[in-house]
Amino acid sequence: xxxxxxxxxxxxxxxxxxxxxxxxxxxxxxxxxxxxxxxxxxxxxxxxxxxxxxxxxxxxxxxxxxxxxxxxxxxxxxxxxxxxxxxxxxxxxxxxxxxxxxxxxxxx
Amino acid sequence: xxxxxxxxxxxxxxxxxxxxxxxxxxxxxxxxxxxxxxxxxxxxxxxxxxxxxxxxxxxxxxxxxxxxxxxxxxxxxxxxxxxxxxxxxxxxxxxxxxxxxxxxxxxxxxxxxx
Numbered sequence: 001x002x003x004x005x006x007x008x009x010x011x012x013x014x015x016x017x018x019x020x021x022x023x024x025x026x027x028x029x030x031x032x033x034x035x036x037x038x039x040x041x042x043x044x045x046x047x048x049x050x051x052x053x054x055x056x057x058x059x060x061x062x063x064x065x066x067x068x069x070x071x072x073x074x075x076x077x078x079x080x081x082x083x084x085x086x087x088x089x090x091x092x093x094x095x096x097x098x099x100x101x102x103x104x105x106x107x108x
Numbered sequence: 109x110x111x112x113x114x115x116x117x118x119x120x121x122x123x124x125x126x127x128x129x130x131x132x133x134x135x136x137x138x139x140x141x142x143x144x145x146x147x148x149x150x151x152x153x154x155x156x157x158x159x160x161x162x163x164x165x166x167x168x169x170x171x172x173x174x175x176x177x178x179x180x181x182x183x184x185x186x187x188x189x190x191x192x193x194x195x196x197x198x199x200x201x202x203x204x205x206x207x208x209x210x211x212x213x214x215x216x217x218x219x220x221x222x
Contacts, residue, residue, distance in 0.1 A: 006150075032208045034210055036211075036213075043198065043213040043215050043216065044198070044200075044211075046210045046211065049210060096153065098150055098152075100148070100149065100150035101150040101151070
């Protein structure tokens with residue numbers, strides 16, 4: 001079955017700097033890659049997603065890139081702000097299997 | 109539009125007991141997935157139901173089971189509870205008609221097994 005690995009497990013960046021979270025997947029049949037953000041005590045919510053026929057997608061300060069050959073995809077957050085502090089989960093389709101999450105800390 | 113509703117929000121049970129959790133999806137959503145969330149283990153996939161049929165299943169023991177009703181509402185049952193079953197159980201609904209359906213999560217049921 002599908003396996004999704006996510007790195008790093010914890011990431012601390014200075015406010016205003018960029019953050020990058022990387023995921024790899026195992027099932028080459030996967031063709032949908034969403035990212036979810038979970039703030040403390042709240043439910044996970046979709047922040048951006050990408051389909052396999054697209055290499056990059058951007059929405060304001062967040063972007064996702066996909067390399068199907070290498071089977072990895074990344075979340076990029078630019079100009080980080082305090083409200084970006086949360087746990088981020090990547091996922092792959094074919095059953096929606098999630099990575100273990102990255103806890104992002106934005107330092108003042 | 110109402111979001112995904114999970115009941116109850118909190119449960120305390122004793123080892124060996126069984127428990128049933130409920131999930132009402134967003135109106136029009138036909139797929140319901142269940143996840144177990146524990147610190148350090150992320151979101152572990154339990155199973156997915158679509159149109160009353162289990163479509164996908166994760167690697168959990170047979171003590172974990174589920175079902176979906178004709179109105180898309182879903183229940184999850186855990187029998188013979190163990191201490192390690194203490195977790196936040198999240199359900200998520202999606203349109204389910206194809207592969208590109210984002211998940212909409214409920215607030216979860218926090219289960220504590222003593």
